[in-house]
Each structure stands twice: as C-alpha cells, then as structure tokens.
Amino acid sequence: MTPIVVKLGGSMAYHAEMRKWVSVLAASGRPLVIVPGGGPFANRVREAQREMGFSNKAAHFMAILAMDQMGLAVVEMNERLTPVRSLEEIESALEDKKLPVWLPYRQCSTASDIPQSWDMTSDSLAAWLAGRLGAEALLLIKQTEAFEEVDDIETLVVAEIIDPLLPVMLGEAALYLAGPVWLEAAGECFAAGQVPGKRFSARAASQRGAA
Template identity: 25%
Template sequence: MATLIKIGGSLIPGHVEKLCSSLREVAAAHPVLLIAGGGELVDVVRSYRKKLALSDETAYSMAVLAMDQHAYLLAEIGGFAISRSLRKLKKQRTVPQVFAPSDVLLNLPVNDVIDIDRMTSDTIAAFVAGWVGADLIIATDTDGIYSADPDVVPDAMFLERVCACQLTHATSIDAEAVRMIRRWNVRTSVVNGTMPDRLVRCLRGQPTRRTEIVLDCAC
C-alpha cells in the first residue's frame, strides 16, 4: 500500500531540501505520494481577506492554488512527478508523485458557503488518502498530538496513540481533518517533519516518536 505524506506548510521552504532527499532514498522500497500545505501563501490569502471584500469561494480557490504552487516546488526540489488527476495518482507508483489538487477540488460542487479555515489542507490530504486507498502521514513542525496545546499548557502530555473520536480539542491537526480520517478509515500518523529521519522510520514501520491516530477503538 502506498503512503500519502502531507508536507505541512510550516515545513516549506526551510525543510524542503532535507525532506525531499530523505524521501528519494526511501521511495524505492516504499511507494510514496505527496501533497503540500499552503503555508505562508495561504497566510497571504487570509491577510487579503482582512483588507478586501473577497468571497469565501474565491478565498478557497486561492488557497487550493497555493497548494498547487507548493506541489510544483516539491516536484522541482525532489525530482518527483506532478499528478493533477486522482486516477493517475492512484495508478502511478514508479516514482514519487506530488498531487496538485486544484483541477479536482475546484471542479467539485461547492456549498453556498466555504470556510477556508475549516476546509484546510489536512482535511484535503485525508480525503485524497481515503480516495486512493493510502495510509496518511501528516508531517508538521511538532512531534505529534498532545493532550492540550503545549504552548499554553506546559505540562501537556504527548500522545503516542490517540483514538480519533477523542480528538475534540485543538491539536496540531484540525477537527475537520479528523472527521475525514474517520469517514474514510485512513490509517494516520502525525510526525515531526523537521527531523526527516523520523519520517523515514515511520514509513518503514520502525519505532519513532510520533502520534498514531487509532480508528478501531470503542468510544
């Protein structure tokens, strides 16, 4: 089974080169798919919304296109292939594929109101992983999920395993993404992408510091 790795926007651009180098080394033995967060580019969209009367749909479209831009960045740095089709993403396994999602997402029917603060790149990554039948690793700039925000609660506990249905508090991934993970039964881990060796060990199924989101628990 392939693994979809969501490269969080917080890792771009500072950690991209080391991450791509590590992924190239491991991809021969472990089929890898990639999707990128919008990061600083989406922050720009949010700043525009404070100054201009942008509709939710326009802001959402701009945010998705920011993910596309980072997809091309990863492909260039890593020597990876770009895929704009979910069907091609599902079939291609020869080299790491980076999914640029705008062709798919911007042609889906939308509700009357789209909240880009709710429909985040984590949620999109969980949807893509579920659709193509891949495991999901969310690579971010924290070690994983804590019992509370460690920046606010210094003695918050690090959670090596947590049931998806218990993730009702603010964490390093958003609540809508958790709902998508549960809907598609996506095996998911959250790992610190600033330390590429942890990401590699997670791909190889080796012990490392990470949070595993458990699906088959009784709540």
C-alpha cells in the first residue's frame, strides 16, 4: 500500500487541534508520512529577513530548517512518531510500523528541482515529497475552512489557499484539504479506508471524503 503524505499546518502550532490530529494519525493504522509546517519558527525567519535584509535564497533554507524544528516538536507528541530525513528512512520507519515525521532540510537543501524562494512553501514541499514517494494522496490539514467554498485546484491557487507551485510538484497524488470541522470524523474515515477532508482535482468538481 502506498503511503499518504499528511501536512500539518504550522498555523496549528499553538492550538489544541494539533495534538488531537497527531493522536488521530497515530491511531489510524494507515501508512502515513507527516510533513510539519514551519509555524512560528518560519514566522521568525520572515521577521529577521525584514530586519536584516538577507536574500530570499537564505530565507528559503532557513524556512526549511524551521520545518525541521517544528518536526522535532511534533515527534514528542506521540510515541509512534519518529524523525526521518530521507526516502530510505521513511521506508524503514513504515516497515517498523512507525509514523515518520519528515525533517526536510537534509533532503531538500541539495535538490535541484526545488526553487530557492518563498514561492516554495511547506505545502509545496509536502507535494514534492508525495511525488517522490508515489504517494496515494496528499492531505493538507489547516486551521481554516476557507477551502470548503472552493471547487478545484486552480481556484485554491487564485484564493491563495495553496501556492502556485503545489500542483506542479504534486504528481499523481490526489489532493485533500481538511480543517477543524473534519477532526471528529477523521478517525472513522481512516478506518473505512478513506482520506478525511475535501478532495480537489484540476478543473473538475471536488468530492468529499472519497478514497
């Protein structure tokens, strides 16, 4: 079974929903790979760039390091979670029935196909990883419901809910978005072999909770 890549939005860092989502993911029994957002650590990079004036390239690498920092915090939320830094470590963790949390800096800092700017957000890095893994789906967990009124990937980009590079990086994986309203039903969705959230496709009507 191919894995599902799950991006935990950094905006949840100070919200109780993050721990609840982690508990649901850890109990799901599905092969999942967690990608952490940069959260408050990435926000500090933006603030420092404004004050210090360093380049977008430098900020890009710092923001990826911020994801590593967030990932180390997420790992401590459940004993099933384990930090991973490569595709090989992801595969090994899944074989051991662990829930890998991807710390992207080591793998992404030398990748030639990743733009070195703020245009490449943590959502797009999660899509990049999904493409590398041949993932079944990419699930973006966010602290918003704004996407519920949107019907396709192109409109998500226009509404700035996802960045323009995400569809390019996604590959063949299905895209789902889930906000707080999906948390209560998420465990049942996973148990039924489905992916919680609203499914999006290119220029086509989206579907809810489909596998």
